[in-house]
Amino acid sequence: MKNAIDQNIIERRSIKKFKTDAVDVEEIIELLNVAKWAPNHTVNEPWRFQLYTGAGKEKFVRAFIDAMPKEDGETPQKVLNKAQYFRDIPLHLVVIMPEDPRQRRWDEDYGAISSLIQNFQLAAWERGIGMIWRSNDWIYNPIFRDAIGVAPGEKVVATLMIGYPKHVPEKRERTDIREKLTIIEE
Template identity: 45%
Template structure:
């Protein structure tokens, strides 16, 4: 088997075997390992190498800052801030918004590809992830408390840690069922 075939199979296997993990062990993920994974993720295709992303990483005591930002938006009686403190690390992925719709679309696709790259790279190092959006991500108090500027969009939060439980695979609709071919 050629090296390219082996690599292709490894990539396909990683894509098909990655799972969304929602239950993590308490063990911290080293910050440098997360930075290294991000250095891999930034190889996502992005038009004209605009690199329209930035990241906010919360772990250890830093999770309190994220919880405080959630409380500022949601009030102290919410389920989100307590839950967030149970996750070993949380990363916000932020996109610089361009007012031109076609550029915005390209950048959103690029940042989404970056997140997928990160999820796959993390999985390859036995780190589970959960890419999620929550209502408070859009809130002005939450955004202000974390320095999210006008003209920036939070693409989502990535929870990460070593999996306590790895869920079973869920069925996917075969692509052929959603494919139209013009020959």
């Protein structure tokens, strides 16, 4: 019998379709205060966040639109459709990390921030809040980065689209770990 933590890990899904119901910003702050307990070397907390909600989402959406390639000087319809999809999602959380020039520290920081994001996803899922972790090409675009205030020397690790699930995808089977595990006994 699996315990509650095991079940939460197994049952969590990436959500792409959201209800338009508002998600309380204070609840997101509470969840981030839980998630911050992720393991991180020397407890340097290598993260900062930008939360876009309400009318503030338009800054995020405009940054996305401006960063996308234009066709004949016009924004393609598929970009405008994606922008509307983003507008309809209740919250956008951008997770940003300082890029330490030392490879070991960079790796440790990225591991810590990835652990924080997973903690956040699991804690939110337990409360009925879903999200998807996006790291699409446009997060690397200087136009997008500049528009949302990401400085040189910082990495956008994720844009998390957050809301109450409208649709929860079916579980997709995973490979039994025995097929990926080498046990060295001597």
